[in-house]
Amino acid sequence: ILTGRTALVTGSTSGIGLGIAQLYAEAGARVMLNGFGKPEEIAKARAEVGAAMGVAEAPYSAADLSKPDAVKQMIAEAEATLGSLDILVNNAGIQFVAPIEEFPDAKFEAIMAINFASNWYAIKAALPGMKRRNWGRIINIASAHGLIASPEKSAYVSAKHAVVGLTKTVAIEVAQTPITCNAICPGFVRTPLAEAQLPALAKQFGVSEEVALKEHLLAHQPSKRWIEVDEVAQMALYLCGPGSGGVTGAALSIDGGWLAN
Ligand code: NAD
Numbered sequence: 001i002l003t004g005r006t007a008l009v010t011g012s013t014s015g016i017g018l019g020i021a022q023l024y025a026e027a028g029a030r031v032m033l034n035g036f037g038k039p040e041e042i043a044k045a046r047a048e049v050g051a052a053m054g055v056a057e058a059p060y061s062a063a064d065l066s067k068p069d070a071v072k073q074m075i076a077e078a079e080a081t082l083g084s085l086d087i088l089v090n091n092a093g094i095q096f097v098a099p100i101e102e103f104p105d106a107k108f109e110a111i112m113a114i115n116f117a118s119n120w121y122a123i124k125a126a127l128p129g130m131k132r133r134n135w136g137r138i139i140n141i142a143s144a145h146g147l148i149a150s151p152e153k154s155a156y157v158s159a160k161h162a163v164v165g166l167t168k169t170v171a172i173e174v175a176q177t178p179i180t181c182n183a184i185c186p187g188f189v190r191t192p193l194a195e196a197q198l199p200a201l202a203k204q205f206g207v208s209e210e211v212a213l214k215e216h217l218l219a220h221q222p223s224k225r226w227i228e229v230d231e232v233a234q235m236a237l238y239l240c241g242p243g244s245g246g247v248t249g250a251a252l253s254i255d256g257g258w259l260a261n
Pocket residue numbers: 010011012013014015016017034035036037063064065066091092093094114115141142143144185186187188189190191193194
């Protein structure tokens with residue numbers, strides 16, 4: 001359903017971004033990757049997504065999204081390499097957890113820059129091309145924390161709420177064009193980084209990893225199971241598919257009932 005479409009997925013060297021890039025490529029899109037990682041991890045991601053596109057390796061930008069100029073350059077590079085940029089997925093993100101009085105300023109600034117400001121700069125740079133071609137899809141990977149708070153995540157929760165506000169504003173600015181802008185708000189998603197928290201939690205509470213998952217990590221997720229990367233990717237695919245044009249400015253939850261609870 002994405003044949004002929006071009007896409008840039010930020011932070012797609014691992015986790016949710018890589019899952020979205022892979023599914024988009026399987027659906028026929030030409031996809032540019034971005035993100036950090038060990039050279040062999042980046043090469044593996046490029047080869048995997050490239051295989052789905054029928055090329056040796058998917059195009060890749062090493063842009064550091066904490067820097068506005070690098071974000072602008074990345075969009076220009078995507079348009080030049082892919083010939084256009086139809087779909088922009090703002091996914092790159094980092095986390096840091098501490099009470100606000102102990103939260104390092106540099107961590108706060110990095111989270112606001114990568115998780116929020118990069119979305120703003122990328123959308124600003126990508127919209128003119130989408131308007132010229134009269135089609136576009138902007139998908140911001142926010143979080144359940146774009147809609148609700150948890151303690152010790154002041155920077156992350158602020159940045160993700162800002163992403164939801166940005167999503168709504170852009171959506172109504174372009175509402176009379178065939179461009180949509182939506183946010184996806186996942187609960188806890190099974191990624192290597194998230195799973196890696198389990199052994200420490202189990203040790204901290206003196207329980208099994210299964211109990212640590214259900215009672216501690218997923219304390220607020222009524223389904224008591226991880227959201228899978230592919231489930232988030234399927235939602236991101238739906239937003240680019242036929243029949244999705246009326247969905248804009250939405251913050252779509254995929255959180256096992258967290259926000260309903
Ligand atoms: P991840 O750590 O696996 O992936 C993050 C990606 O962002 C990586 O590719 C990394 O290299 C890239 N990145 C980090 N800093 C960057 C920078 N300065 N410039 C460019 N790229 C950078 O994490 P993930 O769990 O897949 O998270 C992806 C997104 O989903 C994030 O925005 C995160 O906040 C959001 N999210 C994750 C969960 C979850 O439970 N995993 C839940 C809700 C929302």
